[in-house]
Amino acid sequence: MRKYIVIAFVLLIGIGSSNAQVKASPGLRGGLNISTLTNIDDNSSKTDFYIGGLVNIKFNKFFSVQPEINYSRQGDEGRYFEDGRYYTEKYELNYITLGAVAKFNFGGGGFHLLAGPSLDLKVSDNYINTKPExxxxxxxxxxxxxxxNGLTFEARLKQGLIDIYGYDGIDDGYYYDQVILNQVFQLGISYTFKTK
Structure with a gap:
């Protein structure tokens, strides 16, 4: 019995000391969006911006989780033919994004890989004849x-998983290579405030 008490005590001390090493630091982020919509003929990418906040939760020098909230301006530039000439128009899909990325630091240094999910809630669009999801x-x-000093430079690829018109790729005569998805390349910077 005494042995189990000692083991439990050692485990509690270990858990307590590991929790003491977890650091949460708030920060700001922003940058450039180069966005497009997949499987649309005659469209091109649209350049815009994203801006938001983050909390970097560092578990150790190799791993952290970073919840984020952002305002992200996405969409694409469409091309259409009317009255004997071509016109272009920027289609806007603007979102509040709620995400979390896991960050893996190589060798405990500054270089890292990141990956994670994002839930994007549309706040506005400029579509006239259709209603995106x-x-x-x-x-x-x-x-x-x-x-x-807490300044971070990042390049990200953000791939949408839901057709902007709600098609699931298995409806009558509708195939996965026709699904219209958000796709965004992001270049940005963030700054994480140091906490004690």
Missing amino acids: DFDLSFVGGVGYTLP
Whole structure:
């Protein structure tokens, strides 16, 4: 019995000391969005921005989880033919995104890989004849580098998983290579405030 008490005590001390090493640091992030919609003929990418906040929860020098909330301006630039000439128009899909990425730091240094999910809630669009879905689920992956002062540079690819018009790819005569998905390449910076 005494042996089990000692083991439990050692485990509690270990858990307590590991929890003491967990650090949560708030921060700000923003950058450039280069977005498009898949499987649309004659469209091109649209350049816009994202901005938001984060909390970096660092478990050790190799691993952290980072919940984020952002305002992200997405969409694409469409091209259409009317009255004997071509016109272009920027289609906007603007979201509040709620996400969390896991960050894996190589060798405990500044270089890291990141990946995680995102729930995107549409706040506005400029579509006239159609009504895009009010939400999207996305997967985010990327690379980055964090300087000792908390400044981070990142490149991410964000892939939408839900057709913007709600098709699931298995309806009558509708195939997966026709599903219209958000796709965003992001270049950005963030700053994490140091906490004691």
